[in-house]
Amino acid sequence: DVKVTQSSRYLVKRTGEKVFLECVQDMDHENMFWYRQDPGLGLRLIYFSYDVKMKEKGDIPEGYSVSREKKERFSLILESASTNQTSMYLCASSLSLLGEIEAFFGQGTRLTVV
Amino acid sequence: GENVEQHPSTLSVQEGDSAVIKCTYSDSASNYFPWYKQELGKGPQLIIDIRSNVGEKKDQRIAVTLNKTAKHFSLHITETQPEDSAVYFCAASKGSSASKIIFGSGTRLSIRP
Numbered sequence: 511d512v513k514v515t516q517s518s519r520y521l522v523k524r525t526g527e528k529v530f531l532e533c534v535q536d537m538d539h540e541n542m543f544w545y546r547q548d549p550g551l552g553l554r555l556i557y558f559s560y561d562v563k564m565k566e567k568g569d570i571p572e573g574y575s576v577s578r579e580k581k582e583r584f585s586l587i588l589e590s591a592s593t594n595q596t597s598m599y600l601c602a603s604s605l606s607l608l609g610e611i612e613a614f615f616g617q618g619t620r621l622t623v624v
Numbered sequence: 625g626e627n628v629e630q631h632p633s634t635l636s637v638q639e640g641d642s643a644v645i646k647c648t649y650s651d652s653a654s655n656y657f658p659w660y661k662q663e664l665g666k667g668p669q670l671i672i673d674i675r676s677n678v679g680e681k682k683d684q685r686i687a688v689t690l691n692k693t694a695k696h697f698s699l700h701i702t703e704t705q706p707e708d709s710a711v712y713f714c715a716a717s718k719g720s721s722a723s724k725i726i727f728g729s730g731t732r733l734s735i736r737p
Contacts, residue, residue: 551729554727555724568724600668612673615669617665617666
């Protein structure tokens with residue numbers, strides 16, 4: 511079974527802190543994604559990566575950055591956390607751009623910024 | 625920009641009855657339409673998908689239909705069971721790139737015993 515693991519289920523951070531959300535997948539997938547889930551808004555793509563050191567902005571990248579130094583690990587960084595970044599964050603991975611395109615999600619990290 | 629609208633936001637059906645969730649999309653180049661189910665405390669999981677060259681697809685109690693002309697697609701669950709209670713998301717590919725998908729806002733489905 512594909513496993514996508516997010517390092518924390520719950521996080522509480524203070525405004526202005528630098529926050530790192532970590533995600534690891536164990537199936538050698540090329541693509542990795544970070545989404546944000548808010549009630550009534552569905553899942554919105556923050557950033558995605560299709561290869562090591564490659565990244566592309568999603569629909570709501572402002573206030574976030576990402577890092578992919580190794581194929582299995584994709585980190586989301588909140589440079590200076592703000593209260594409007596309180597949300598559920600979901601990491602996902604998929605095998606390739608064409609062909610096998612099912613996205614496998616982690617269990618989510620609920621981040622609260624106070 | 626491209627968007628996916630999903631209705632209803634909440635749905636309650638009697639166990640054994642059918643449930644239908646509807647979505648519309650705006651990007652005429654979209655060609656891949658997955659449906660995800662999210663159970664409490666878990667990440668979303670793919671339950672069925674359909675490509676634009678197919679009008680309908682079934683998998684046991686779940687079926688998806690696609691009307692490309694009207695840009696509508698729907699999820700049908702028959703003979704609903706308590707374990708069908710979850711949040712369901714429709715999605716559409718952004719253009720012809722299946723690696724980028726846009727999600728609907730979700731439907732919370734509750735099955736009444």
